[in-house]
Amino acid sequence: EVQLVESGGGLVQPGGSLRLSCAASGFTVSTNYMNWVRQAPGKGLEWVSVIYSGGSTYYADSVKGRFIISRDNSKNTLYLQMNSLRAEDTAVYYCARVRGSYLNWYFDLWGRGTLVTVSS
Amino acid sequence: SYVLTQPPSVSVAPGQTATIPCGGNNIGSKHVHWYQQKPGQAPVLVVYEDSGRPSGIPERFSGSKSGNTATLTITRVEAGDEADYYCQVWDTTSDHPRDVFGTGTKVTVL
Numbered sequence: 001e002v003q004l005v006e007s008g009g010g011l012v013q014p015g016g017s018l019r020l021s022c023a024a025s026g027f028t029v030s031t032n033y034m035n036w037v038r039q040a041p042g043k044g045l046e047w048v049s050v051i052y053s054g055g056s057t058y059y060a061d062s063v064k065g066r067f068i069i070s071r072d073n074s075k076n077t078l079y080l081q082m083n084s085l086r087a088e089d090t091a092v093y094y095c096a097r098v099r100g101s102y103l104n105w106y107f108d109l110w111g112r113g114t115l116v117t118v119s120s
Numbered sequence: 121s122y123v124l125t126q127p128p129s130v131s132v133a134p135g136q137t138a139t140i141p142c143g144g145n146n147i148g149s150k151h152v153h154w155y156q157q158k159p160g161q162a163p164v165l166v167v168y169e170d171s172g173r174p175s176g177i178p179e180r181f182s183g184s185k186s187g188n189t190a191t192l193t194i195t196r197v198e199a200g201d202e203a204d205y206y207c208q209v210w211d212t213t214s215d216h217p218r219d220v221f222g223t224g225t226k227v228t229v230l
Contacts, residue, residue, distance in 0.1 A: 037221075047220070107155070110164075
């Protein structure tokens, strides 16, 4: 079955760190463009980061310099290392796969999400 | 940064048609995609590349685009269509490509 399963969320203090994982099955992470998208409580969707199949990475301005997206090809898993966390980073974090023509991509597969709460 | 604007809410009676607009500068030059999100669930793609419909999505869902507005249309609305709907494009005007979601529209079935 083709699916994405996130893990690693939880409660962390402001300034702390957390690493999210997204285990893929039924397809290969390294040959796809993979993303993290988040949703703060009661708010809309916000794109966070993308890693291209070639390894290039890009970030939303709100997380640039604090978050790092990566993958482990041997584990077929996507990661998001989150450092210097702030209260405004509190959200459900989804991993999502991209499809479509270059720069007209859409998210065809989503995980169920993992909740990150940043609070003292 | 690129902005996609949607009305916060749309109300529709069962069996009627819901139309959800998504406005953005020069949106005609981009492919627009639409997602449905029910409470506590991950988003689900309902329209891709302006008017394509993924496998398993009812024909009642359709997309179109005219001028600076893309539109998601849901015909013969059912109670199960009650959800939040988001449009999405990739912004290529910034220093690097970045994804942009619309502000979201809550569809209420009366």
